[in-house]
Every structure is written in C-alpha cells, then in structure tokens.
Amino acid sequence: MLRVVLAEDSVLLRAGxxxxxxxxxxxxxxxxxxxxxxxxxxxxxxxxxxVTDVRMPPDYDDQGLKAALDLRTRHPGLAVLVLSQYVxxxxxxxxxxxxxxxxxxxxxxxDRVGEVxxxxxxxxxxxxxxxxxxxxxxxxxxxxxxxxHPLRRLTPREREVLALMAEGLNNQTIxxxxxxxxxxxxxxxxxxxxxxDLDPTDGNRRVLAVLAHLRNDSTPx
Amino acid sequence: xxxxxxxxxxxxxxxxxxxxxxxxxxCWAYLLSGTVLGALTLLVLYxxxxxxxxxxxxxxxLLILAVAAVFGIPVAAMERRRLRLVEPTxxxxxxxxxxxxxxxYWLRSRLRERATWRELGYTAVFCLVFTATGIGFAALLxxxxxxxxxxxxxxxxxxxxxxxxxxEPVSGPVAALPAAAxxxxxxxVCAYAGGLLAGLQARTAWFLLAARDxxxxxxxxxxxxxxxxxxxAFEAERRRIERDLHDGAQQQLVALTMTLGLAEMELQGxxxxxxxxxxxxxxxxxxxLGQLRDLVRGIHPQxxxxxxxxxxxxxxxxxxxxxxxxxxxLPHRLPAPVETMAYFAVTEALTNAAKHGGATHIGIVGSLxxxxxxxxxxxxxxxxxxPTAGTGLQGLxxxxxxxxxxxxxxxxxxxxxxxxxEVPCSV
Numbered sequence: 001m002l003r004v005v006l007a008e009d010s011v012l013l014r015a016g017x018x019x020x021x022x023x024x025x026x027x028x029x030x031x032x033x034x035x036x037x038x039x040x041x042x043x044x045x046x047x048x049x050x051v052t053d054v055r056m057p058p059d060y061d062d063q064g065l066k067a068a069l070d071l072r073t074r075h076p077g078l079a080v081l082v083l084s085q086y087v088x089x090x091x092x093x094x095x096x097x098x099x100x101x102x103x104x105x106x107x108x109x110x111d112r113v114g115e116v117x118x119x120x121x122x123x124x125x126x127x128x129x130x131x132x133x134x135x136x137x138x139x140x141x142x143x144x145x146x147x148x149h150p151l152r153r154l155t156p157r158e159r160e161v162l163a164l165m166a167e168g169l170n171n172q173t174i175x176x177x178x179x180x181x182x183x184x185x186x187x188x189x190x191x192x193x194x195x196x197d198l199d200p201t202d203g204n205r206r207v208l209a210v211l212a213h214l215r216n217d218s219t220p221x
Numbered sequence: 222x223x224x225x226x227x228x229x230x231x232x233x234x235x236x237x238x239x240x241x242x243x244x245x246x247x248c249w250a251y252l253l254s255g256t257v258l259g260a261l262t263l264l265v266l267y268x269x270x271x272x273x274x275x276x277x278x279x280x281x282x283l284l285i286l287a288v289a290a291v292f293g294i295p296v297a298a299m300e301r302r303r304l305r306l307v308e309p310t311x312x313x314x315x316x317x318x319x320x321x322x323x324x325x326y327w328l329r330s331r332l333r334e335r336a337t338w339r340e341l342g343y344t345a346v347f348c349l350v351f352t353a354t355g356i357g358f359a360a361l362l363x364x365x366x367x368x369x370x371x372x373x374x375x376x377x378x379x380x381x382x383x384x385x386x387x388x389e390p391v392s393g394p395v396a397a398l399p400a401a402a403x404x405x406x407x408x409x410v411c412a413y414a415g416g417l418l419a420g421l422q423a424r425t426a427w428f429l430l431a432a433r434d435x436x437x438x439x440x441x442x443x444x445x446x447x448x449x450x451x452x453x454a455f456e457a458e459r460r461r462i463e464r465d466l467h468d469g470a471q472q473q474l475v476a477l478t479m480t481l482g483l484a485e486m487e488l489q490g491x492x493x494x495x496x497x498x499x500x501x502x503x504x505x506x507x508x509x510l511g512q513l514r515d516l517v518r519g520i521h522p523q524x525x526x527x528x529x530x531x532x533x534x535x536x537x538x539x540x541x542x543x544x545x546x547x548x549x550x551l552p553h554r555l556p557a558p559v560e561t562m563a564y565f566a567v568t569e570a571l572t573n574a575a576k577h578g579g580a581t582h583i584g585i586v587g588s589l590x591x592x593x594x595x596x597x598x599x600x601x602x603x604x605x606x607x608p609t610a611g612t613g614l615q616g617l618x619x620x621x622x623x624x625x626x627x628x629x630x631x632x633x634x635x636x637x638x639x640x641x642x643e644v645p646c647s648v
Contacts, residue, residue, distance in 0.1 A: 012473060012476045013476050016479045017479070023486075055467070061527050085467060085471060085514065088524045088536060089535070090533075090535070091524070091528075110471075111478060111510055114481065114482040114507055116485065116486045
C-alpha cells in the first residue's frame with residue numbers, strides 16, 4: 001500500500017483518480033488542486049509517491065511539473081509521477097534531467113489511467129524507484145532519426161528492445177514481452193550499448209542514458 | 222500630392238476657347254462667393270478674437286480664444302467644398318477620425334493636430350488677402366459690366382444725359398459703343414484674371430488644407446495598430462478555446478476512460494459480454510481523446526508557451542511523416558506573437574511539403590541576428606508552390622505582415638522549395 005499525494009486541478013479527474021487509487025489498494029492522504037497546496041501537503045505528510053498534473057492553476061502553465069522537480073530536490077527519496085495531456089518530449093526532458101532526487105520517476109500520458117491495471121503496475125514500479133516513460137514519448141524520440149544518427153545502425157529487433165528499455169522495463173520483462181529468452185535480450189542490449197556508445201549500467205541509469213542519447217544530448221547527468 | 226491646377230490647364234491648352242467655356246463663370250462664382258464668405262469670416266473671427274482678448278481676464282475669454290483657434294476647421298471644411306467649383310479633384314481631409322466623442326476630447330485632440338493650425342492660417346489668408354483681392358476683382362468685373370451695358374443704360378435714361386467720363390456727356394447709345402467695347406475688353410481681362418486668381422487660391426487651398434504625408438502616416442500607424450490589436454484578440458480567443466477544451470472536454474474524456482477502466486477491472490473474470498463492450502467503449506473514448514488532443518495542439522500548443530519556439534518546433538518535427546532536421550538556435554525567448562507566428566509558419570511549411578511537395582527531407586533553420594528572427598524552411602520536394610492557390614500561405618503572409626516582417630517563397634518547378642520568414646523581435 002502506497003501513501004499518495006495527488007495534485008490535479010480538474011475536480012472530476014481528481015475524484016476519479018482518488019477512487020482508482022483507493023480501489024487499487026493505496027491510501028490517498030491528500031488530493032489538492034494547485035501546486036502550492038501540493039508542496040504543503042508533501043512537506044506535511046511525507047508520502048511515498050506524488051502524482052501530479054503538468055498544468056496547474058493559477059497560471060495554467062507547467063507549474064505542476066516545476067513543483068514536482070522542487071519536491072524531488074527537497075525530499076530526495078520521493079517518487080514522482082507526472083501526468084501530461086500532451087506527448088511533449090520537452091516536458092519529459094525537463095522532468096528527467098531536472099532535480100536531484102533519487103526516487104522513482106514517471107512521465108505518463110493522462111490516457112494511461114484508462115488502462116487501470118497497467119497504470120497501477122506503473123505506480124508500483126515508480127514507487128519502487130524505477131523510471132517509467134510513456135511509450136508514446138519513447139516512440140516519438142525513437143522516430144527522430146536523422147541521416148547520421150547512430151539509431152540507423154540498429155536492427156529492427158534492437159530498436160524494439162531499445163524502446164522497451166527506454167520505457168524502463170528490465171531485461172526479464174522485455175524477454176517476456178517479446179517472447180524471447182532473457183539471454184537473447186542481454187545480447188541485444190549489449191549490441192545496442194555498443195552501437196550507441198552507452199555505458200551499460202543497470203536500472204534508472206540505463207533508462208536515463210538511453211533517453212539522453214535519444215535526445216541527442218551529449219551531456220550526461 | 223498637389224494636382225495640376227485645372228483652371229490654369231484650361232487656359233494654357235486653349236486660350237481662346239477658354240473665354241467661351243464655362244470656366245470664366247466658374248471662376249467668377251468662386252471668387253465672388255469667396256469674397257462674400259471671406260468678409261463674413263473676417264467678421265466672426267474678429268469678433269471671436271476681440272471678445273476673447275477682452276474677456277480673457279475673467280477666464281471665459283480663453284475658451285473663446287480656443288474656439289477661435291479651431292474656427293479654421295469649419296471654414297476649411299466649407300472651403301474644401303467650395304473649391305469643387307474650380308477644382309474637380311477633391312481635397313483630402315487632413316484630420317484623423319477620433320475614436321471617442323465629447324466636446325473636450327474633440328477640442329484637445331484637434332488643437333494637437335498640425336492640420337488645425339494650417340487651417341487657421343488658411344482662414345487668416347482667406348479672410349484678409351482673398352477678400353481684399355476679391356473686392357478689387359468684383360469692382361473690376363462690375364465696372365466692366367457697367368461699361369458693356371453703357372449703350373443700353375444711355376438709351377434707358379434718355380433724355381437725361383449720362384456722363385461716363387466726368388464733364389463729357391454721351392450724346393446717345395451709339396456714342397456709348399466705344400465704352401461698351403472697353404467693357405467687353407474688361408470682361409475678357411476679368412476672365413483671364415479670374416482664372417489666374419482662382420488658380421492661385423486653389424493652389425493656396427491645396428497647400429494649406431490638404432492632408433500631408435505626416436497626417437497620412439499617423440493614420441497608417443493607427444491602422445497598423447488596430448490590425449495588431451485584432452491579431453492579439455484573435456490569438457487570445459484561440460488560447461481561450463484551447464483552455465476550454467483542455468479543462469473541459471479533455472478532462473471529462475480522461476475521467477470517462479478511467480471509469481470505463483475501473484468497470485473493466487470489476488468485470489474481469491465474469492463471462493458476460495459486458496466486459497468486451499466496456500473494453501470497446503474504452504478504446505473508442507481513447508481514440509476520441511487522441512483526436513481532441515491533436516485538435517487542441519493545432520489551436521495553440523502548450524509546449525510553445527512553456528518551452529518556446531525551438532522545443533515546440535522539435536515537437537511538431539517529431540510528428541511529421543517526412544523526416545525533419547531542426548536547427549534552431551535562439552539566445553532567449555522571443556515575444557509571444559513572434560513565437561506563435563513562427564510556429565505556424567513551420568506547421569504550414571511542413572503540411573505543404575508533406576501534402577503537395579512530395580518531399581523526402583525537410584530542413585528548418587532558425588536564428589536571431591540584430592534583433593531579427595530568420596526562419597528558413599527548405600524541402601527537397603518537386604517545387605512549384607503557388608502562394609495564391611491556397612489560403613495557408615496567404616494567411617501566413619498576413620500574420621507576418623502584421624509583425625512588420627517579410628515572407629519570401631522560392632519554389633521553382635522541380636524544387637527545392639524554400640520559405641524564408643524574417644521578423645523583427647524588438648519588444
């Protein structure tokens with residue numbers, strides 16, 4: 001059971017998310033409607049996980065996202081899931097590269113809450129310290145191939161593996177999804193790392209390295 | 222833009238024909254009416270100034286003097302109409318249209334306009350110089366008429382004697398004929414002199430009463446400002462629609478998919494067909510949500526507001542069916558109208574390249590130099606883009622024009638097509 005603080009300005013959606021989380025067996029200790037209230041609730045109650053919308057009152061820009069980054073810096077172990085209305089790689093980049101927290105991190109499209117069981121699984125993974133990036137965002141990042149991009153050197157199978165890796169899945173899950181052996185996934189992964197000149201460390205760092213590379217961002221974090 | 226003086230042209234082109242045309246009559250009507258009106262104007266202006274100066278000690282006089290200062294406006298309006306007697310080209314009104322009404326506002330705005338003071342100057346010239354010359358001219362005209370009519374007058378007053386020249390009585394109508402000849406000559410002189418005078422007055426009127434470039438340029442500025450206001454209002458409306466869709470319909474659809482998801486979870490394991498129906502409903506709701514999201518993005522992308530032009534262009538480039546290379550390097554955020562315009566320039570170019578150009582690669586380069594944003598969008602399609610064919614490029618050109626920028630399209634048949642947008646970014 002996770003102790004969750006929820007920030008969402010739409011009353012309808014907030015109520016729905018509270019119900020979904022409660023039914024999923026979690027405890028919603030605060031459900032708020034703006035970034036300031038979110039910060040207060042987290043400082044007061046020390047939750048396991050924060051779920052927040054990107055866009056928040058009063059200005060309706062990316063204040064939810066900024067608040068999440070602040071909170072991660074202030075509470076290093078805090079896991080954060082950011083829900084977005086858009087497939088915006090700029091938001092994902094901002095989230096994944098900002099803040100100094102060590103807790104789990106998630107960037108998902110709002111549509112994903114409709115796939116309830118998958119959504120609840122993602123929540124647990126984030127709370128456990130993993131990084132979960134929306135498959136749609138990964139797809140957009142992968143689709144951005146220029147002529148001289150090293151992605152071109154990958155085989156279609158390797159790209160599939162890379163996409164799943166960027167979503168934050170571990171080798172075992174990837175093997176399960178693609179119906180291959182885990183050894184095959186490991187082999188694909190090392191090929192990918194070699195072709196993309198990546199440092200094959202495990203877990204979060206692996207996802208972040210992949211994403212950093214997909215963004216054509218040479219500075220590692 | 223002073224026109225050629227019509228009456229002088231008439232004299233110059235056909236000097237003899239001029240005499241029997243309607244021109245002398247028109248000139249005379251113009252000059253004589255001017256003399257009468259000029260005298261009346263002088264009277265009113267004199268009264269205004271006299272009362273104003275005398276009463277200025279009690280304050281009311283200052284108001285009267287202010288009225289005297291704008292007195293040129295009605296006089297000028299009358300003169301612009303009266304000038305039509307001899308000048309077919311109408312004189313443009315130099316005053317700008319005022320956005321508000323009210324006597325104080327009107328008085329203040331008009332006193333600030335140079336045209337008002339030029340018109341006052343004209344009024345002074347009109348009631349002093351024009352009236353004086355008008356009286357002299359009227360006298361000459363009247364005397365000529367009198368001489369021309371001498372035989373008739375002599376016949377009419379006979380047997381009394383008439384002395385055209387003091388001390389020398391005219392014996393009869395026939396003896397008055399030389400005088401009539403002098404009168405006729407006088408009328409001819411009057412015709413040409415009238416043409417000259419009327420032309421001079423028309424020239425003066427054009428010089429002092431017509432709108433000048435400075436008046437016109439302020440009017441053009443006003444026009445540009447109102448266009449910019451219109452564009453801003455349009456942009457605000459787009460954002461409002463975007464926000465309404467985002468905060469209303471989109472959130473409700475998300476809530477709907479979520480409820481359906483929960484229902485699906487509840488139904489898991491039951492073997493009724495309901496689970497399948499709910500699954501289908503959820504898929505449909507998700508599809509609707511996707512469509513709505515695309516629509517909202519087309520109206521105004523949130524990422525443009527939050528992250529600026531480069532990020533927003535990256536986003537649309539990543540969704541383009543044609544591979545796009547983006548190289549936008551800006552030192553800072555640009556003014557919002559420029560960002561929005563540039564964003565729509567890119568969307569328009571990408572749509573065109575994919576839809577009509579048959580391009581296989583598109584390059585977008587953006588930079589800021591000397592306070593000007595330069596955006597260069599090149600595709601390797603078949604070219605031959607016609608800016609007049611669709612509304613897209615026209616609309617884009619309008620947007621660029623509002624921001625005082627320029628849009629250059631080069632699209633030879635066979636390609637490549639290059640769209641270049643330059644906009645000043647001074648805030």
